[in-house]
Amino acid sequence: MQNTALITGASSGIGRELARLHAEKGGDLVLVARRADRLDELKTELENAHGVSVLVLAEDFAEPAAAERIFTRVAGEGIDLDVLINNAGFGARSLFHEQDWNEVQAMIQVNAVALAALTHLFLPGFVARNRGRIMNVTSTAALQPGPLQAIYFASKAFGAYLSNALVEELRDTGISVTNFMPTGTATEFAAISGMADTRLFRNTASPRRVAEDGYEAMMRGDMDAFGGMRPVRRFQYWLVSKLPKRTMLRIVRQAQEAE
Numbered sequence: 001m002q003n004t005a006l007i008t009g010a011s012s013g014i015g016r017e018l019a020r021l022h023a024e025k026g027g028d029l030v031l032v033a034r035r036a037d038r039l040d041e042l043k044t045e046l047e048n049a050h051g052v053s054v055l056v057l058a059e060d061f062a063e064p065a066a067a068e069r070i071f072t073r074v075a076g077e078g079i080d081l082d083v084l085i086n087n088a089g090f091g092a093r094s095l096f097h098e099q100d101w102n103e104v105q106a107m108i109q110v111n112a113v114a115l116a117a118l119t120h121l122f123l124p125g126f127v128a129r130n131r132g133r134i135m136n137v138t139s140t141a142a143l144q145p146g147p148l149q150a151i152y153f154a155s156k157a158f159g160a161y162l163s164n165a166l167v168e169e170l171r172d173t174g175i176s177v178t179n180f181m182p183t184g185t186a187t188e189f190a191a192i193s194g195m196a197d198t199r200l201f202r203n204t205a206s207p208r209r210v211a212e213d214g215y216e217a218m219m220r221g222d223m224d225a226f227g228g229m230r231p232v233r234r235f236q237y238w239l240v241s242k243l244p245k246r247t248m249l250r251i252v253r254q255a256q257e258a259e
């Protein structure tokens, strides 16, 4: 395989568009998600349209052993990754004390632990080759705590902090790590996380546009990047960050509530 990118959460939304972008540039792919039928469809589409090679791996990141299985399979196929994109993730709206604990654990596992595990497994190979690009798809949720989505926001802050710390650790290498923060995007995410009726999802960006922002930022080696962010929304985030913390928390909570 050549110029190979492993993309998690490639069966839908932003991940699927990232896969299309990479294939359009002639890159091979390892696609990961639970829905194998969706991944097989995408494999057929991309192999036919761009003559690239695509390996499909159906895995559930709620299972702690999934990352290790993926690494073993990729290594067994003799594939050296050039790009790792940790994109799989999901949210849920609930008061924390009412949230099902199994859901909490799965969210931490998928959004945070699997991201760290895949990065930890593949990074030594990147270091040995002194090159590679990593993009961790976090969220603008990484910018502040999120009442009514406490675990989702915390899991995204974990990904952002990990990404940024690695930038310094890898300063003298040819490896970049991009913390990519999409804004509200028109994917399956809003329905799955129960957020479709909120102000945040009134005006959404297209997954293609968001994926382009992320892919370009990753190829430039940017440390932090926003996806699909209008300037007025960026200003709002900046403004909120300057407010007293309790005021900020109330505003963020209101943004999670149904309109």
Ligand SMILES: NC(=O)c1ccc[n+]([C@@H]2O[C@H](COP(=O)([O-])OP(=O)(O)OC[C@H]3O[C@@H](n4cnc5c(N)ncnc54)[C@H](OP(=O)(O)O)[C@@H]3O)[C@@H](O)[C@H]2O)c1
Residues within 6 Å of the ligand: 008, 009, 010, 011, 012, 013, 014, 015, 032, 033, 034, 035, 036, 038, 059, 060, 061, 062, 087, 088, 089, 090, 091, 110, 137, 138, 139, 140, 181, 182, 183, 184, 185, 186, 187, 188, 189, 190, 192
């Ligand atoms: N949409 C937004 O507004 C928005 C904003 C900021 C950040 N993000 C982040 O962007 C990333 C992509 O989300 P999206 O908007 O494209 O949503 P999406 O359309 O729901 O796609 C989520 C992807 O993650 C995969 N996934 C979810 N749970 C998984 C699990 N247990 N194991 C393996 N794969 C799993 C899904 O695949 P399967 O269901 O097939 O497993 C799917 O491919 C997420 O990390 C999300 O938090 C989204």
